[in-house]
Amino acid sequence: MLIKRAERFTSNDVTDPALYLSRRELMAGAAAWALLPGASAAALPAPAPLQATRNVGRSLNEPPTKYEHATTYNNFYEFGVDKDDPARLAGSLRPRPWSVRVDGLVQKPKTFDIDELLRLFPLEERVYALRCVEAWSMIIPWIGFPLAALLGRVEPAGSARFVEFTTLLDPEQFPGQRPGFFGSSLDWPYVEGLRLDEALHPLTLVTVGMYGRVLPNQNGAPIRVVVPWKYGFKSAKSIVRIRLVREQPATAWARANPREYGFYSNVNPAVSHPRWSQATERRIGEFRRRTTLPFNGYADQVAALYTGMDLRKHY
Amino acid sequence: MTRRGRIVLKLPVWAACLAPLALLAWRAATDQLGANPISFVTNTLGDWTLRILLASLAMTPLGIVLGAAWPVTLRRLLGLFAFAYACLHFSVWIVLDFFFDWARMGEDILKRPYITLGMLALLTLTPLAVTSTSGMVKRLGGRAWRRLHRLAYAAGVLAALHFIWLAKVGRTDQYWHAAVLALLLGVRLVHWGVRAVRRRRAAAAAVGATPSAASRP
Numbered sequence A: 001m002l003i004k005r006a007e008r009f010t011s012n013d014v015t016d017p018a019l020y021l022s023r024r025e026l027m028a029g030a031a032a033w034a035l036l037p038g039a040s041a042a043a044l045p046a047p048a049p050l051q052a053t054r055n056v057g058r059s060l061n062e063p064p065t066k067y068e069h070a071t072t073y074n075n076f077y078e079f080g081v082d083k084d085d086p087a088r089l090a091g092s093l094r095p096r097p098w099s100v101r102v103d104g105l106v107q108k109p110k111t112f113d114i115d116e117l118l119r120l121f122p123l124e125e126r127v128y129a130l131r132c133v134e135a136w137s138m139i140i141p142w143i144g145f146p147l148a149a150l151l152g153r154v155e156p157a158g159s160a161r162f163v164e165f166t167t168l169l170d171p172e173q174f175p176g177q178r179p180g181f182f183g184s185s186l187d188w189p190y191v192e193g194l195r196l197d198e199a200l201h202p203l204t205l206v207t208v209g210m211y212g213r214v215l216p217n218q219n220g221a222p223i224r225v226v227v228p229w230k231y232g233f234k235s236a237k238s239i240v241r242i243r244l245v246r247e248q249p250a251t252a253w254a255r256a257n258p259r260e261y262g263f264y265s266n267v268n269p270a271v272s273h274p275r276w277s278q279a280t281e282r283r284i285g286e287f288r289r290r291t292t293l294p295f296n297g298y299a300d301q302v303a304a305l306y307t308g309m310d311l312r313k314h315y
Numbered sequence B: 001m002t003r004r005g006r007i008v009l010k011l012p013v014w015a016a017c018l019a020p021l022a023l024l025a026w027r028a029a030t031d032q033l034g035a036n037p038i039s040f041v042t043n044t045l046g047d048w049t050l051r052i053l054l055a056s057l058a059m060t061p062l063g064i065v066l067g068a069a070w071p072v073t074l075r076r077l078l079g080l081f082a083f084a085y086a087c088l089h090f091s092v093w094i095v096l097d098f099f100f101d102w103a104r105m106g107e108d109i110l111k112r113p114y115i116t117l118g119m120l121a122l123l124t125l126t127p128l129a130v131t132s133t134s135g136m137v138k139r140l141g142g143r144a145w146r147r148l149h150r151l152a153y154a155a156g157v158l159a160a161l162h163f164i165w166l167a168k169v170g171r172t173d174q175y176w177h178a179a180v181l182a183l184l185l186g187v188r189l190v191h192w193g194v195r196a197v198r199r200r201r202a203a204a205a206a207v208g209a210t211p212s213a214a215s216r217p
Helices: A017-034 A085-092 A114-120 A147-154 A252-256 A299-306 B003-029 B037-066 B070-097 B102-111 B113-130 B134-140 B142-149 B151-166 B173-209
Strands: A099-104 A110-113 A124-131 A136-146 A162-167 A191-195 A205-210 A224-226 A239-245 A280-283
Touching (some): A099 A114, A099 A147, A110 A114, A110 A147, A136 A147, A147 A239, B003 B037, B037 B070, B037 B151, B113 B142, B142 B151
Parallel strands (some): A099 A239
Antiparallel strands (some): A124 A136, A136 A205, A162 A191, A162 A239, A205 A224
16 A cells, blocks of 8 residues: 655754754855855956145155055955955945044044045145054055044043044945854954054044045045054044043954954064064065064154053053 | 776866866966965965865765765875875965075964964874875785874864964854864764774673673672
């Protein structure tokens, strides 16, 4: 006798959606595992030109890194942890409309529209060295204005000792802020900070452009800071808030790994990152390693900020 | 297995193991290695060393799970490819990354313990590559050879730790690789456990059947 059994259930009916969705993610991870990380980035439309006068006194006399390299080899975890993720995925960021709240311990807190900022301060071009904590470096012609000028407008209170920068928090625009299978790469939003005297230093630049153009999304559009004597991660991107505070801010990388990333993070060839030496660096576009300079070559201008400090302890 | 069968089995393995190298060569020739080519080449070779090593470690468990003999015939080929990729990965570090700057390399080794782990992994693989020929199996004897080649698992663990240690916060592929390794080790451990229990039962049954046991009061 033939007994037919009806198929009453499929595995779909008895599996929790959360579980099979996480399995899909697992399989996607396994598929990605099989593929080579891509070095090529799609050709990007160049951003609009931006007029600025070169500040020769504050500029290095060195040839800039190729624009193509400076815009395809980026650490911007809001888009993803791979170097080519920002260039591939930056289309989701909307740099307009955009405003920056400047508040905290100031006399005149104010929210600035990005286009208002561009009108308020004369733009200058400065060719700076950028040194990443991962031991590579670039030479980049930035366009912007000194942070001191912006802070002057809001009049810091006497009690203000630190400046805290906060990057936009929006997982819709920043795919890297959506938690993955192993959770989030960093605690969002990204927070960075400077001591007030570092923030007021004439080298500290609020940056809105590079290479004679508006800042590309993957480089921190529409507004970021550039602090050339510190490792790159100190220069917060896509900033929505600048807050003056009394206590040292809890910065994103120091929170993620306090042993490896200190608050100061001045470029220092004598203090190794626990997992790699900082004595040398590879300039993007060059073959041989270069010797890394104290304060990334800006020692004559900034070393005085740290007189009497043990920079091995305050790494 | 027939000669023809072996060729059919091994040809795709050769192709798969040479493909990443061919792709790298093609990228190099067409200027598609990105802004930091040395780092890209080093990382790609390192990734494929670990992947091919995991593939070679997967052959024995695969044979156990499938109850088939053919996976084991691919073990040596995969192992040798893993060794070749490891050598290339290491050479790129010496030649392209540090350009024979031995003092700086020494400094870096001291400051970056994960480099030491990677070197240990390569050192562990070296005697396995040297003794991979059939002649060496005969010379060492099957038992000693098998014991020596269990070092492949140690190399896998060292390589996975090397990757976990060097990967920065937020990366996850190092955990995927380690998970695959844990799975492969798990299959073997369960297999060993099951065999040990069976052997003990068989031994107990054999003892029960002997006259000495029967003469006990």
